[in-house]
Amino acid sequence: MMPGVKVTFTLKLKPEAIDGFCGALPEMIKDTAKRPGFQDLQIVRHATEPAIMFIETWDSEQSYHDYIAWRTERGEMDGMAAVLAGPPQLDFWPTLVAAAG
Template sequence: MTLVLFEIVVKSECVDQFKGLLEAELPNTRAYDGCQHVTPFLDEDGRTFVLVEHWDSKEHYEKYMEWRAAPGPGFASLGDLASLIEGDPSIRYFEALEA
């Protein structure tokens, strides 16, 4: 299992829009092949979001990100996200240990 931490800082004027995007798009993410769980968290600064995601593997997540990168009708792409955030997202991967 792979744990993914996806962190972004949203522009102050776009926080409500981003929250709406999460509400609309997380069901698509959760339904994507290999996704076990996704939970969004908001920092006390009110603009920094971390999505804590569990995936079957890093490869499943990378395939999902390729899908998100391609614009398509009826869903938000990474390009749509780029206009709402400051800087680049931070994406960190962790592999589960047998302990």
């Protein structure tokens, strides 16, 4: 596996939407895993806030942007926007400083 780039994507969801959104994720990420440049993905839920974070590894930032363009073309990003309580936070982490495990 190539080192790639880590991507974090944090969503603050409407409280009434979080359970349904999280429930749909296992099926949705099956398609993510098939996209060019995908390496791995974890999704974590905040303990007390209606928020989730996608922690992803892609071959490159461009691979991730291509993936988001594909999701957007399918109309899925509009659906996600309807359940957001605030703007999403997207960050790229290209440099591995240390690792264990």
